[in-house]
Amino acid sequence: MKEFKIADNAAGQRLDRFLGKILPEADTAFLHRMLRKKNITxxxxxxxxxxxxxxGDVIRVWLSDETYQKFSGTARREQRFPLWDGIWDSIVFENDCLLALNKPVGMLTQKAAPSDVSVNEYMLGYLAAKGEYVPERPGEFKPGVVNRLDRNTSGLVLAAKSLAVAQALSEQLREKQLRKFYLACVNGEVREAMRLSAFLYKDKTGNRVCIRETRQSAEDREIQTAFRPLAVRDNLSLLEVELLTGRSHQIRAQLAAIGHPIIGDPKYGNRAENSRFMQRYGLKHQLLHAYRLRFPTETAALATLSEKTISAAPPKLFSELFPEVN
Structure with missing residues (x-):
């Protein structure tokens, strides 16, 4: 017999979902048959x-050791998560419910392939080293990142430490209550703040998007982006961009569509300018950084984050190009 006591961070999930975590190799029919027979209580x-x-709920699983090992996938759960030396310097905020990291350029937020190592794995390795996450303890909530950035966009990534927090953050993101601000270094001189509205179409085969002034197909999605200039020099502008909707490549494509592509952007940028920055600075990525998040008023799972603002410093090149902006 195996016994599992539900921890605080795992509360709120359905029993069948929990059973799917502790017995991942068992199908739904088997689990419901065990429930009917009271082999699982x-x-x-x-x-x-x-x-x-x-x-505090206690789940008891009355299976033979052989059957439990067969369905629990014990060997797979014994994996260890990697430690990244830079993770301590990348943490910009942490409390009992949330971990906020400043993701560097070139690192995935989440795995794209089984062999990938991403922010998510490094975050789990960090929490495991602290004893806040035990991979061998099945059924408890597995912390995870809740927002994504492109590989070559730096900045704030949030990881939830409990199920309730993950659900609350997901709702904030879905309802656009969590305000997201970026820094973007763009071609051209931008002197006035603007709010842009358009439609975005994603070409999945080429992993590109195009911006349209009017909806032309059922797959077009409405997008809104606001920005204001922080500094202008040498035919470059540093913008603070607020992402009002969250679509793939939205900021990059929408700024390019109005004639102000982000410096270094390989998909939507100006090739001549990108080449100049490559030669001068060795730049191989877009100068786009998720630098600030502002939480709404909260009273439930995210009460400790109510109206809080979290910021992450941009890569050094931003301050080199615009030293007047801290």
Whole structure:
């Protein structure tokens, strides 16, 4: 018999979802059959599987050791997550519910392939080293990043430490309550603040998007972006950009569409300017940085973050190009 006590950070999930985590090799039919036969119980009572678990609930699994090992995938769970020496310097905020990291250029936010190592794996390695996450303890909430940045965009990535926080953050992002600000170094002189509205179409085969003034197909998605200039010099502008909607490549494509592409952007940028920056600075990526997040008023899972602003310093080249802006 195996016994699992539900921790605070795992509360709120359905029982069948929890069982899927501790017995990932078992199919749904097997799990429901075990529930019907009371081979799996919740607080020593028969359960259906749809119940929401509360902190302190006790789940007992009455299976032979051989059967449990077969369905639990024990060997797979014993993996260790890598440690990244730079993660301590990248942490800009941490409390009991949230970890905020300043992602460097060139690092994935989440895996794109099984062999990838991303911010998510480094974050798990950090929490495991602190003893806040134990990979071998099945069924508990697995911390994870909740927002994504392109590989070659630097800046703030948030990781939730509990299920309730992950759900709350996901809702804030979905409802556009969490305000997201970026720094963008663009071609040309931008002297006035603007709010842009357009439609974005994504070409999935080429991993590119195009911007349209009017909706031309059912797949077009409305986008809105606001920006204001912070500094202008040498036919360059540093913009503070607020992402009002969140679509793939939105900032990069929309700024390019109005004639102010981001410096270093290989997809939407100005090739001549990109080449000049490559020769002078060795620049191989777009100068776009997610530098500030502002939380709305909160009273529930994110109460400790209510109306809080988190910021992350941009890469050094931003201050080299615009020393007057801190």
């Amino acid at each position: 919740r607080n020593d009572k028969k359960a259906e599987g749809s119940e929401r678990l509360a902190a």
